[in-house]
Amino acid sequence: MRSQLLFPIILFLLAASLPLGADIYKYVDKHGRVILTDKPKNDNYKRLVKTWKGWEEKKSRINYDKFEANKKKYTSTIEYYASRYRLPTSLLHAVITAESAYDPNAISRAGAVGLMQLMPETAKRYGVRNRRSPSDNVNGGTRYLRDLLKMFNNDVVLALAAYNAGEGAVKKHGNKIPPYKETRNYVKKVIAYYREYRKRS
Numbered sequence: 470m471r472s473q474l475l476f477p478i479i480l481f482l483l484a485a486s487l488p489l490g491a492d493i494y495k496y497v498d499k500h501g502r503v504i505l506t507d508k509p510k511n512d513n514y515k516r517l518v519k520t521w522k523g524w525e526e527k528k529s530r531i532n533y534d535k536f537e538a539n540k541k542k543y544t545s546t547i548e549y550y551a552s553r554y555r556l557p558t559s560l561l562h563a564v565i566t567a568e569s570a571y572d573p574n575a576i577s578r579a580g581a582v583g584l585m586q587l588m589p590e591t592a593k594r595y596g597v598r599n600r601r602s603p604s605d606n607v608n609g610g611t612r613y614l615r616d617l618l619k620m621f622n623n624d625v626v627l628a629l630a631a632y633n634a635g636e637g638a639v640k641k642h643g644n645k646i647p648p649y650k651e652t653r654n655y656v657k658k659v660i661a662y663y664r665e666y667r668k669r670s
Contacts, residue, residue: 585610
């Protein structure tokens with residue numbers, strides 16, 4: 470009860486101390502501790518928005534209606550960057566299917582944007598100025614995935630876990646999939662898509 474009373478006060482103080490317009494993210498660790506920050510480390514941090522009810526988690530926004538049309542539309546872009554960075558096209562399709570369903574305007578609860586759902590820090594790291602640009606987004610996301618594969622000795626499972634939870638989380642847990650339900654489900658989903666796309670190619 471005490472923590473529930475303190476949360477709004479802490480949130481107010483954090484919001485007041487941040488630069489105008491800065492986003493606030495919330496993360497609940499395995500011990501139930503609430504962490505608030507303006508610099509999320511991975512998709513397990515949920516962006517908070519101010520509503521008339523108070524501060525709430527922002528819901529993800531993905532348009533599934535144009536899945537097939539967008540897939541066809543962006544396939545040449547995906548194939549180009551897959552070839553450029555020597556990654557399987559089917560792997561990129563699997564990641565994009567799971568991340569955004571080919572919606573270039575998709576936004577996650579954590580504030581990740583675009584086809585490959587780039588977080589602000591990842592986009593900055595790879596020089597992506599416009600996360601909504603399909604080409605820029607796939608370019609940055611593919612480079613990040615390539616670097617993760619190199620980092621984890623071409624272990625696709627660990628690279629995908631790191632793509633979702635951050636490489637730090639994977640290293641922290643002894644180069645294993647972090648014990649986050651969302652990350653475990655994400656890896657299973659992408660691997661299933663990957664196998665399916667490989668059958669079709």
